[in-house]
Amino acid sequence: MKEMVDDASFKTELTELIPHLRAFARSLCGNAALADDLAQDAMLKAWKARASFEPGSNMKAWTFTILRNLFYSEKRRSWRRQPLDPEVAEATLVANDNPSDSLELLNLRNALLKLPDNQREALILVGAGGLSYEEVADICDCAVGTIKSRVSRARKAVLKIIDENGASYSSDKKLDAAEAFDDLMAQVDQLSKPG
C-alpha cells in the first residue's frame, strides 16, 4: 500500500499553490481570464489525481506539470493560439494588466510574447518560478541541457527585442536580486555549452 498524503493536508498545500498556478498560467496564456480558467482546471485535476502524488516530492512542480499538459493538450489548442496573435495579445495584456505597471514591465511582457512557447516557459519557470533546472526539465519533459539552452536563448532574444525597442533600463534599485539572477544566467551560459 502506497503512502498517501491525507486529503486535508493535500488541500492545504494545493491552496497555497493556487497563486503560483495562476502566475504560471498567466505567463503561458497572456490573457488573464483564460489563464484563470486553465489554472482552475489544473487545480481540480491535481485534486482528482492526488492519490498519485508522491509524498515528500515537490507539489509545485507536480501541479505545474499538470497545468502545462493541459495547456498543450489537444483540447486546449484552439484557445491557446488566441493569445499568440500578437495584436490580440498585446491589446489583451495592456488592457488586463495592472495599470501601474512600468513601461519596462510592459516591454518585457511584449518581448516574452514574441518568444516561442518553449523558451518562454523555460525562462519563466527558471527565472521567476523558483524551480530547479531538473524540476523544470521534468515539467517540460525534456533534458536538463535543453532547458538550459532554451533559457539562454530566451534571455538573449528578450534582450535583443528590448534593445531594439530602445527601452532603457536605468533602475539601480534591487540590483542584488537582479545580480543573483545574473549569476544564474551565467551558469546557464556555461553549462549549456557543449563540451
Next chain:
Amino acid sequence: MPGKTKHVTSERSADADAGTGRVKPASRRSRSAVGEKLREMYDEVVREPIPDDFLELLEEAEKVARAGGAGETGKP
C-alpha cells in the same frame, strides 16, 4: 574588458566565452533588469488575492470526496 574584475568571474567568463553572446556593455544592466522584471511580473500575480471561485471549486471537490468519492471517477 574581460577579466577586469575578479569577483564576478563566473559571469565575466561566461560572457567572454559565449562567443555568440556579444553582450554589449549597455546590456549588462538590461540583463539584470530583465531578471528583476521577470520576477516582478510573476510575483505581481502571486500576490493577487486568490479569486473566490478557486476556493469554492476546491471546497466543493473536497466535499464530494468526503461524501464517498462520487464524481471522482470523472475520467473517460
